[in-house]
Amino acid sequence: MTLTLAESLAAGIAARRDDLVALTRDLIRIPTLNPPGLNYLEICEYLGERLGRAGFTVELIRARGAPGDSSTHPRWNLVARHEGQGAGDCVHFNSHHDVVEVGHGWTRDPFTAEVEGDRIYGRGACDMKGGLAASIIAAEAFIAACPDFRGAIEISATADEESGGFGGVAYLAEQGRFSPDRVQHVIIPEPLHKDRICLGHRGVWWAEIETKGRIAHGSMPFLGDCAVRHMGAVLAEMEATLFPLLATKRTDMPVIPEGARQSTLNINAIHGGAVEQAEDYTGLPAPCVPDRCRIVIDRRFLIEEDLAEVKREVTALLESVKARRPSFDYEVRDLFEVRPVMTERNAPIVRSTAAAIEKVLGRAAGYVVSPGTYDQKHIDRIGRLKNCIAYGPGVLDLAHQPDEWVGITDMEDAARVMALVLAELLQP
């Protein structure tokens, strides 16, 4: 009896189950905390050695001069490429290797990678060392079952996704690593669940708004101009007009959770008046009229919206406050912006992943869009590559939480899906 390629891939991945668990545990045991960016070289060297043994050509690339890069905390990235026999497309799996801080509330050690039943626990287990391990096992099983494949497979492990990706995917994209002539298909194994394809994300605009006043003695506020009162008027105007407006803006993007299927705005911070004193300061504050007050806004916008219009809404609001308050003045400073991205449903990577999910899990794939951004933004904008999705094992809600875990069977199923995608796109 001869096995079909799909059957031999499934058998190859089942045979690698212990290896998948061991690899995931090894990755969790390297605490790549970001910030500040610890052990990036260690994890890249570990992966480089493994992928080198599997026949990949391995490069370790430091994002010199990128935000966060320093001699104490260098931003190391790994890119590994396995050429097939003859010309064809390149399928690239991109995972970030950094993890967020541990935080409070853990009942287990976050870096010993305890296994209990079908779960591996640890910081980064689901976001996203489990996905990285699944993609490596998928590639190794595919290469073993189909050694004469066409094209190429790339695996990257990149820095700093949790802090914007500038020392990771953005840097590699600027070096041409995601240009469409080099890479044709990208899967980012973020934990979106094994039966869902994430097509993209909403847009982001962060800005700082400052209201201006004039300092004076607090006992004679009429001699100054209180910037905090001006900010109060701005916030009242937001409550009265902007938040209700945003609630009416709905998207056709399949954003999860449902509450994020509209425009949203968060006020990330507010500061006004004298700076807060250190906790060991036992004196009283000095009485002054605050001469400035600042907020940081985090506006998430939809693919149907235009960024210039998003900014105009805020300027119009500030102008309407100004019309009512003669001494009011303000400044808006852009901090960060990312346009929304959404890969077409009929893109090759979407179609082949959907077919593979149906084959492995026996149910139709779900399509989702992330409320927040991830590294797809850099692949889309700098790399100009539109054929990109996020697909990987794990429950998104567990990301950044205490007692984070990834399911072993989920990783195995996701690896089978990834291997079938390789079979469909790279078969001779």
Ligand SMILES: [Zn+2]
């Ligand atoms: Zn992640």
